[in-house]
Amino acid sequence: MKKSKAVNQKRATNQNKLIQIFARIKARMYEKHVGSKIIRGMVWFSAAITVGILAFIILYILVKGIPNLTPELFEWKSTTKNQSMMPSIVNTLLMTVFTLIIAIPIGVGAAIYMVEYAKRGSKLVSIVRITTETLSGIPSIVYGLFGYLFFVLACGWKYSMLAGALTLAIMILPIIIRTTEEALMAVPDSFREGSFGLGAGKLRTVFLIVLPDAIPGILSGVTLAIGRIVGETAALIFTAGTVAKVPSSVFNSTSTLAVHMYVLLNEGLHTEKAYATAVILLLVVLFINGISKFAVSRLTRNRGEQ
Amino acid sequence: MNKLKEKIMQVVFAMCACASILSVALICLFMLTGGVPAMLEIGIGNFLGGTSWKPLEGLFGILPMIIGSVYVTAGALIIGVPIGLLCAVFLARFCPKKAYKVIKPAVELLAGIPSIVYGFFGLVVIVPFLRDTIGAGKSVLAASIILGIMVLPTIISVSESAIRAVPDSYYEGALALGATKERSIFRAVLPAARSGIMAGVVLGIGRVIGETMAVVMVAGNQAIIPGGITEGVRTLTANVVLEMAYAEGRHQEALIATAVVLFVFILMINLCFSLIKRKGGDK
Known part of the structure; x- marks a missing residue:
């Protein structure tokens, strides 16, 4: 029982190390490709614009319109x-x-x-x-x-x-x-x-x-x-x-x-x-x-x- | 007795199915017989190529409206396609699961x-804004912005499903070769989804060209060829909706003929759409 616990722990630390290594590789990859970061920014920005427009239209009309409901x-x-x-x-x-x-x-x-x-x-x-x-x-x-x-x-x-x-x-x-x-x-x-x-x-x-x-x-x-x-x-x-x-x-x-x-x-x-x-x-x-x-x-x- | 009932109901269902065929046939018949004679009497060259629309003087040239529709459509695509495409990429590949549950319904609501x-929104928000900032007011630009927003849901939903239809192995292969996530998507996945995205854009063109009420509010509606994006413009759809209420005789026939031109445009766009879709399906 104890032994298996130790093995599990070892496996977990190994996994953590692997994750760290991958993160480092990824970071280096992105350093080479600044364009990727820009593109990522643009993708998020577009999604934000789409949702933002909808929210703006709805809120604007509700805020301006509800006081007019006589x-x-x-x-x-x-x-x-x-x-x-x-x-x-x-x-x-x-x-x-x-x-x-x-x-x-x-x-x-x-x-x-x-x-x-x-x-x-x-x-x-x-x-x-x-x-x-x-x-x-x-x-x-x-x-x-x-x-x-x-x-x-x-x-x-x-x-x-x-x-x-x-x-x-x-x-x-x-x-x-x-x-x-x-x-x-x-x-x-x-x-x-x-x-x-x-x-x-x-x-x-x-x-x-x-x-x-x-x-x-x-x-x-x-x-x-x-x-x-x-x-x-x-x-x-x-x-x-x-x-x-x-x-x-x-x-x-x-x-x-x-x-x-x-x-x-x-x-x-x-x-x-x-x-x-x-x-x-x-x-x-x-x-x-x-x-x-x-x-x-x-x-x-x-x-x-x- | 039972057999007879089954047969009758089958015929009834078949007749229901024929309703859409009948509708299309009737629409074609009535639009063409309503508009084509006037077009022939005015002269097809004078009608399609004439630059002045003065119903009172008997001048019926719809070139300004055709060009207006093309300008506005192009403007809407310039605004709508990049945002829509990137948003589709976001929904298909970047979006966290929880956010997807909010953003996807939002896009559907936009539609x-x-x-x-x-x-109305364009009239009370965008037109005053443009007037204050660049002095444009009701213009090609205002119409393009509103239509660019309206075309977003079409482009987003069609492109998203096209991107999702690309096998994951394309994406994973690119990642394995050391490309970043963005590079893999834009260089490997998007080219593979090209025909689906094109289909979405073509569908969007159809929506924009046929849009009426939103354009009438914000485009200014002068029946002249606009000299720039800050000038007023009248589209084919606006021409019909503005003057149909009081038009009579030849004037009315000319308006119906305008709608026929629009109808033919739409049929051509539909044809393009199904051709692209079929081509995409063959691959």
Whole structure:
């Protein structure tokens, strides 16, 4: 017993010596390469800048904006005098719900087809992949113009919530399809085999076995999409319009919070109110990001248990 | 009965998958039929090469806007790429594990901030700052700074995964040959991750060129070719969003045609992106 203790101690001192020697070699290496030190400094500096910018933007807007959050900004009716953002907040909620109602079934259905039904190397799947990639690259202003030409003019819906929601639904489709696809692919094949082995059909397997397991992944995609909807401006100005009123039907014009902020800034008279709107937008985005993180961590924890 | 249900649902799922194809087809169709006739009537040379945009006099030349978009994009890349790339290197190779848990979500949050908030931030912080220090105000420079910040998350996340995809043996081999950590990363790992990093930059170009609300706030929006980085500029996207609200007839068609030009740019960039990605995958 004692002997082994002594051996351990000796080993430890040897190790320490080795570490010292390596440190010395390393130090000499760095003396020869001053450039390495500079580069290391630049790498740390860049990371600091990135985080610093984010912190600065958030703190600046919160500090400047929170004092501007007055009760009259939350009055139920918006007038030219109070420029209340309450209708816009309600509109943002409605717009988000409508868009998701349209986009989630289609997006999830598409992902189910691509992962569960399509044969390997299917032509349709590769075309769908290309088109979703194309969709995710199209700028929101082009979506806005398309929505204007198609939903507003060709379908004759005028500036309406429906036109806005459909435009946004196309815009978030790629996010939903991609995240659902990944979530479905992460479900182990043994789940499907087990279900088939018990005599369940394909449909039953998909809806009762595969989808429930993929839900956290799908949810994280949905929260990403919500973030996109809440922050969207360019695609909505020419489709849903800029009327700051809670609509009585889906065929009425509405303005979401981001559009409301654009209108305020465009008029140029309401900087304090724009600050307040920016605070609310920022808080919503922070909240959504938090939820998405939570969903992802749930997902990875589930995987860890298996 | 059950068989029938299965078949029906398969068709329904297939139709869902076709929704994205249908969307792209509709977008192409409506943008092209909305914009191309006006482009032909104005004359493609006059439209793309004309230097004056005066809708009231019937002059529709979008060259200033094309050049404006190119200037602003180049500026954003000059600011965004070095910082983004170094930050990606930091995240992939230097970052302590505990710090990673803070910095990675921060980068993702940077991507989540709405563009109108970026524009507002530029308007109330960067524009006054530039006006006081170099007398520039709303300018190419201000737009480049804001877009440079906005493009960071794209470049960082794509480059980071490209750097992580390089086998560790490259890095270890370089270390074993006596190179410092930095030398190993910048001389052995980064060249191997080149195509992934390029893909990130190209994706970033797409984001910058299509950005609208942030640019409108800080670029000044004069429809003339800027003479320097301290002068105002109007991009293709800004042109559409500024005038669409009141445009009519030919003017409106010309704006749609502007968006078509933007759309074609984006399609070309997307093509480049997938080509680079495929080339990277072959290796």
